[in-house]
Amino acid sequence: MAKEKMEIGAISKPRFEFRSFGQCFCEAHKRMARLSAPVPEKVWERHSDEIYIISRTNDINNTKIRDGKMDIKTYVQTVDGLEQWNPLMKGEFPISAQVLKEEVFPAFMVEMPELTKDTYTYEEFISMVEANPDLAAVRVHKQRFGYMVNDTICEVGNVLINGAKVVTINSESTEIEDIKKTIADVGLEGVENINYLQAIKRVIGMSNKPLANE
Numbered sequence: 001m002a003k004e005k006m007e008i009g010a011i012s013k014p015r016f017e018f019r020s021f022g023q024c025f026c027e028a029h030k031r032m033a034r035l036s037a038p039v040p041e042k043v044w045e046r047h048s049d050e051i052y053i054i055s056r057t058n059d060i061n062n063t064k065i066r067d068g069k070m071d072i073k074t075y076v077q078t079v080d081g082l083e084q085w086n087p088l089m090k091g092e093f094p095i096s097a098q099v100l101k102e103e104v105f106p107a108f109m110v111e112m113p114e115l116t117k118d119t120y121t122y123e124e125f126i127s128m129v130e131a132n133p134d135l136a137a138v139r140v141h142k143q144r145f146g147y148m149v150n151d152t153i154c155e156v157g158n159v160l161i162n163g164a165k166v167v168t169i170n171s172e173s174t175e176i177e178d179i180k181k182t183i184a185d186v187g188l189e190g191v192e193n194i195n196y197l198q199a200i201k202r203v204i205g206m207s208n209k210p211l212a213n214e
Contacts, residue, residue, distance in 0.1 A: 013174050014076065014084055014085070014086050014174070015084070015153075015172045015173055015174050016079065016082040016083065016084050016172065016173065016174070016175075016176050016179060017082060017083055017084070017085070017170060017171070017172040017179075017195075018081070018082055018170060018171050018172070018179050018182075018183055018188070018193050019168060019169070019170035019172075019193060019194060019195055019196070020168065020169055020170070020188065020191045020192055020193060020194050020211075020212045021159070021166050021167070021168045021194045021199040021202075021211045021212060022166065022167060022211045022212040022213035023166065023167060023211070023213055024167060024213065025156065025167055025169045025188075025213075027187055028156075028169055028186045028187050028188050029145075029156045029169065031185065031186040031187055032147050032149055032154055032156060032169070032186045033145075033147060035147075035149045035150075035185055035186065036147035036148055036149055036154070037148045037149070038148075039146050039147060039148050043144075043146030044145065044146065045143065045144070045145055045146075046142070046143075046144045046146070047141070047142065047143050047144075048066060048141070048142045048144075049066070049139070049140070049141050049142075050064045050065060050066045050139075050140045050141075050142065051064065051065040051066075051126075051137050051138065051139060051140070052064045052065075052137075052138045052140055052196065052197075052200055053065070053108065053129055053135060053136075053137055053138075054135065054136045054137075054138055054197065054200050054201060054204070054206060055108040055109060055110055055134060055135055056134040056135070056206055057108070057109045057110055057134055058107070058108055058109040058110075059075075059197060059198070060074060060075040061073070061074050061075070061088060061107040061108070061109075062074075062075075062085065062195070062196060062197045063104075063107060063108070064140075064196075065122070068092055068093050068122060069090065069091070069092045069093075070089070070090070070091045070092065070093070070095065070104070071087070071089075071090055072087075072088040072089040072090075072103070072104070072107050073085040073086065073087055073088060074086055074087075074088040074107070079176060080176055080180065081193055082176055082179055082180075082193065083193065083195060085195075088103075088107065089103045089104070089107070091103075091104075093120075093121055093122040093125065094119040094120060094121050094122075095119065095120055095125065096118065096119050096120075097115040097117060097118055097119065097120065100115060100120065100125070101115060108134075108135060110132055110134045110135060111132075113128045113131070113132070136204060136206065138161060138162055138200050138204060139160075139161075139162050139163075140159060140160065140161055140196075140200070141159070141160040142157050142158075142159050143157060143158040143159075144156075144157040145157070149171065149182045149185065149186065150178045150179075150181050150182045150185065151173065151175070151178055152171045152172060152173040152175075152178045152179050152182045153171070153172050153173065154169075154170060154171045154172075154182065155168075155169070155170055156168070156169045157169075159199075161199070161200055161203040161204065162203070162204060164203050166199065166203065166211060168196075168199070169186075169188065171183060171186075191212050191213075192212045194211065194212060199211065
């Protein structure tokens, strides 16, 4: 069976991912840039502002809001240390009480707030999140530099998590062996695989674990 060719920004079957967070991946970044095949100019450098909804009781559903749209991905499995996530839900504001009741709050694995309206604005939703001691709405700004190494989609990003700067580096593909080769080629063997959910929890103090190179 032929391998699926990875294209940045294209929809593919569920990918596996290696990602880590720390203070500096300078040498790995340099090697990733040197080894990269040409990539479209639109992914040379990208900026985005997002809100991640972090739950003290959930490590398997990753919820973020960008440009008024909510996106929830759910953890599927880990194979050879690489995580696979699938889309669980996409929605936009104003959002219906039914979606909040049946999809959103169950993904957080917390007690359901009382819903008295048919639809809720972004501001009303954030107020419900802030009222729950097990939830946190975390501001995340991303400056991402895109690469393509060994036919895997790669990036290095400067990330502000509630204003705290960390660096992330990743490689993702439908092909596990291509990611493992990329990890070796850029010098990331032995570095902990940390997803966004875990990184944010560590930065805001919801988890007491350190990042990869702190």
